[in-house]
Amino acid sequence: MEHARVLRGAAGVAGFLAAAEIVGATGLIDDRFLPRMSTILRGAAELLVDQEFLADARASLAAWGLGLLLTVAVAVPAGLALGALPPVERAVRPLIEFLRPIPSVAIVPLAILLFSDNLHLRVAVVVYAASWPIVINTIYALRDVDPLAKETLRSFGFGPVSVLLRVALPSAAPFIATGIRVAAGTAIILVISAELLAGGAEGVGIYITEAASGNRMDLMLGAALWAGLFGVLSNTALVAVERRLFRWHDVRTGAAR
Amino acid sequence: MRLIRRTLAVGAVAVLALTACGNSDTTSSSSSGNGLEKTTLKVGTIPVPDSAPLQVAIDRGFFKAEGLEVQPEVVAGGAVATQKLLGGSLDLSLGAYVGTFLAQDKGVGKFKYVADSYGAAPGAFVIMVKKDSPIKTVADLKGKTIAVNVLNSVSQLTAEVQMKVAGVTATPSQFVEKKFPDMPPALESGQVDAAAMTEPVITVESKAGGRIIVDEMTGPTENLPIAGWFTTDAIASKYPKAIAAFQRALGKAQALVAKDRKIVEETLPKYTKIDAATAAVISLGSYPTSLSETRLQRVADLMKEYGYLKNDLDVKSMILPPPAS
Numbered sequence: 001m002e003h004a005r006v007l008r009g010a011a012g013v014a015g016f017l018a019a020a021e022i023v024g025a026t027g028l029i030d031d032r033f034l035p036r037m038s039t040i041l042r043g044a045a046e047l048l049v050d051q052e053f054l055a056d057a058r059a060s061l062a063a064w065g066l067g068l069l070l071t072v073a074v075a076v077p078a079g080l081a082l083g084a085l086p087p088v089e090r091a092v093r094p095l096i097e098f099l100r101p102i103p104s105v106a107i108v109p110l111a112i113l114l115f116s117d118n119l120h121l122r123v124a125v126v127v128y129a130a131s132w133p134i135v136i137n138t139i140y141a142l143r144d145v146d147p148l149a150k151e152t153l154r155s156f157g158f159g160p161v162s163v164l165l166r167v168a169l170p171s172a173a174p175f176i177a178t179g180i181r182v183a184a185g186t187a188i189i190l191v192i193s194a195e196l197l198a199g200g201a202e203g204v205g206i207y208i209t210e211a212a213s214g215n216r217m218d219l220m221l222g223a224a225l226w227a228g229l230f231g232v233l234s235n236t237a238l239v240a241v242e243r244r245l246f247r248w249h250d251v252r253t254g255a256a257r
Numbered sequence: 258m259r260l261i262r263r264t265l266a267v268g269a270v271a272v273l274a275l276t277a278c279g280n281s282d283t284t285s286s287s288s289s290g291n292g293l294e295k296t297t298l299k300v301g302t303i304p305v306p307d308s309a310p311l312q313v314a315i316d317r318g319f320f321k322a323e324g325l326e327v328q329p330e331v332v333a334g335g336a337v338a339t340q341k342l343l344g345g346s347l348d349l350s351l352g353a354y355v356g357t358f359l360a361q362d363k364g365v366g367k368f369k370y371v372a373d374s375y376g377a378a379p380g381a382f383v384i385m386v387k388k389d390s391p392i393k394t395v396a397d398l399k400g401k402t403i404a405v406n407v408l409n410s411v412s413q414l415t416a417e418v419q420m421k422v423a424g425v426t427a428t429p430s431q432f433v434e435k436k437f438p439d440m441p442p443a444l445e446s447g448q449v450d451a452a453a454m455t456e457p458v459i460t461v462e463s464k465a466g467g468r469i470i471v472d473e474m475t476g477p478t479e480n481l482p483i484a485g486w487f488t489t490d491a492i493a494s495k496y497p498k499a500i501a502a503f504q505r506a507l508g509k510a511q512a513l514v515a516k517d518r519k520i521v522e523e524t525l526p527k528y529t530k531i532d533a534a535t536a537a538v539i540s541l542g543s544y545p546t547s548l549s550e551t552r553l554q555r556v557a558d559l560m561k562e563y564g565y566l567k568n569d570l571d572v573k574s575m576i577l578p579p580p581a582s
Contacts, residue, residue, distance in 0.1 A: 032465060033442040112337065116346040118330070198341075199301070199332035206331045212438050213304035214530030215461050220438075 017041070035218045043222030052207070057226065059202035063119055064184075064191045064230075067126030071183055075131035076176060079138025083172070084164050089139060096135070104129030104190055108197045118200035122191050129190045130183035137179030141172030174242065174249040181238040188231050293324055294496040298503060300486075301332040301341060301350030304529040306456065306541050307375035307484045308351050309521045312528045314510035323502035329528070334407060339365060342489050348496070349503065353484045354556045355411040355565070361575060362566045367490040369577045370553070371500055372507050373545045377474035377481040380540030383459055384416060384473060386451045387444040388466035395423035395471045401450035404435035404443055409565060411483060411556075412453035415473035417563050422476055441465065456539035457531050477559070482552050483542060493577055504579035508546070515544040550576055 017037050023029055024036035047053040082089040108125055115121040145168045153163045195205020204223050211219035302308040311329060314320055320327045332338045338350035343366050357368050386392045398420055405412040417427040435443050440452040441462050453473060474481055493500055514520050525536040550573050557570040
């Protein structure tokens with residue numbers, strides 16, 4: 001099962017790369033403007049020994065990690081509070097629905113004025129953009145908590161906070177985890193977008209800006225490729241964590257993954 | 258309710274903690290003997306030849322000799338630099354005169370140039386078309402779509418000037434914004450008819466057979482000042498000694514670079530992805546060694562003439578002359 005899945009995924013990637021290379025080789029796309037896939041892959045591989053890129057990648061990943069941690073620290077409690085207190089949720093909902101569709105990169109100019117430190121700036125836009133999937137998932141997950149379990153605890157004299165922590169939170173956890181996984185992907189997009197728009201001393205986005213200055217499309221796309229790979233790796237890691245932690249949930253819902 | 262309050266409190270504490278640790282390292286300085294109000298300057302640069310003197314001054318230790326540590330930071334463009342100066346994340350930045358004059362005119366802030374950096378020279382700013390384009394002369398550009406890297410920038414202003422010289426009038430709607438690396442593909446696909454380019458893209462497009470229609474910096478725009486190092490009035494009056502030290506150090510580098518193109522060629526690969534071979538062949542602008550009010554006034558006058566500025570700009574108030582050495 002597992003091996004077949006990995007194999008199919010690898011075949012899909014290889015097929016895409018081969019198709020891209022063939023399109024390049026046939027001259028359908030001018031390779032002055034979009035380098036051949038093989039050139040981009042070589043560029044991406046060279047970046048692994050490019051000290052400057054490695055420092056930039058470390059800086060972006062640090063901003064991403066810190067941003068995601070802070071997002072979880074803010075969004076999970078916020079989601080729990082809203083999910084547990086329906087009147088508050090109803091009051092806040094219009095505001096959430098107004099803020100959520102605003103393209104997150106549109107707040108970067110505002111963040112430039114508000115934050116004098118580049119790390120803070122990136123972390124702030126990550127928290128803003130990546131909080132939504134976690135908050136929303138948490139609110140909905142709390143609605144689906146088994147009422148019988150909650151009543152049982154209540155009838156044993158547990159207070160609302162105990163019920164929330166002992167029943168609602170564990171039951172909602174798998175959904176919150178999915179929210180975090182979605183947020184992790186959003187966070188990478190935001191870190192690099194903020195670097196491209198706001199600039200800074202270090203970051204993958206800064207590297208791309210510098211590569212653009214020399215018209216090095218291969219390096220720009222090589223760096224973009226790594227950004228994509230970071231997304232794949234974080235997703236894979238988080239899926240693995242979810243499976244370990246919430247085995248019981250898969251069993252209960254019969255999810256075959 | 259209690260939970261919300263606690264959450265907010267935790268969030269606020271986290272944010273405060275972050276801000277606190279950030280501030281401590283940016284303002285850690287002051288007492289280093291030579292009386293500078295600030296010894297670490299964050300300076301915005303753009304990875305283009307215009308910034309070369311800053312990199313030279315860093316490499317040769319000119320800032321260190323003044324007791325300054327300059328931390329260069331890439332900014333995506335002049336508009337971002339302006340925001341970052343106003344927001345306090347930069348102390349100084351490279352900025353094109355046209356963009357900064359526009360911002361001053363619109364009341365975005367009050368700015369001061371502390372050093373000139375880059376001026377026009379033959380071949381460094383040109384309008385190009387693709388190999389088989391029907392456009393042959395500047396007059397042919399009438400009504401054609403022209404790509405500029407930033408709207409209402411010096412590229413657009415000088416394109417308008419050249420068209421007027423050729424007897425045709427440019428309209429604002431014929432200019433579209435394209436980043437330099439996107440210009441050759443946009444020409445090729447016909448998205449734009451012409452593009453106002455700088456190096457290294459000029460060299461790239463020339464190799465593909467692209468033709469230069471006009472040098473943007475001829476006639477009324479010859480030797481036009483392009484970009485300098487600027488800051489806000491507030492920063493300039495808060496750190497006068499640090500700024501003076503910056504001016505002295507940068508002045509030394511500027512003098513070296515002005516005399517010897519080789520230095521620029523060696524420096525470009527250090528802060529851009531322009532390699533040494535390309536650096537050796539591209540057309541560079543000039544590196545003026547003095548911040549001249551008369552020269553900058555030319556830019557403001559052109560901007561007024563072409564409707565870029567609403568008011569008469571007092572260029573003198575935007576210049577902080579370097580200390581007499």
